[in-house]
Amino acid sequence: MPELVFFSGTMDCGKSTLALQIEHNRSARGLVGMIFTRDDRAGEGKLSSRLGLVTDAVEVEDGQDLYAYLVDHLSQGGRADYVIADEAQFLAPEQIDQLARVVDDLSLDVYAFGITTDFRSKLFPGSQRLVELADRVEVLQVEALCWCGARATHNARTIGGAMVVEGAQVVVGDVNQSEAIGYEVLCRRHHRRRMTAATARAAALSPDVLPVPSA
């Protein structure tokens, strides 16, 4: 039975790498994928992984009907044996419904990849719809780690290394950006305490916690 599968995890946990591996393994067997993405860091119409791999993809636009796009493609003699949708958190809920229809009415597997929650630990609307509709939600096995060593479960947005909680839900960016707006993955405890690697380092060096020399 074809499935809608949501591969979910924090930023930087290997989602795009897995998407590219699925694509590689299927295309090595002669299958043809329809690859959708939206707002990948590598630019328009790209699906990229931090391991350096990149492939061309269809850039999803606001209001685009993904089911109609596939029907058009197939009816014009195009081929699609399965569908990959990366950065699926950026898709509108209606577009997730369209992907579910691709599974049910066109009998294609759809593999969606995305982060579940934003920097305020609130669900992205597209990810919420995926959780509601997916046949399976798969959490990636290679966990990203918080600076404390615990499994990272949350995404923090940072400016100059400090966590911020105000701002637009969507700001395309990357981890390890110490100066500009960036992101850092944290465990829940440190996300709740807004404690990033930089602020934890600063706190450890603060006079309050330095050992007091004995008189």
Ligand SMILES: Nc1ncnc2c1ncn2[C@@H]1O[C@H](COP(=O)(O)OP(=O)(O)O)[C@@H](O)[C@H]1O
């Ligand atoms: N230099 C490196 N050597 C080995 N693995 C790396 C390197 N850089 C990144 N990675 C791996 O790539 C993962 C990020 O992959 P990516 O597909 O870009 O993540 P996502 O799409 O989930 O944000 C990291 O968690 C790490 O496992």
Ligand SMILES: Cc1cn([C@H]2C[C@H](O)[C@@H](COP(=O)(O)O)O2)c(=O)[nH]c1=O
């Ligand atoms: C937490 C959070 C992230 N984003 C953006 C930042 C990146 O461009 C993508 C996630 O990409 P990745 O391949 O999973 O690293 O999402 C955002 O716009 N808003 C957020 O709150």
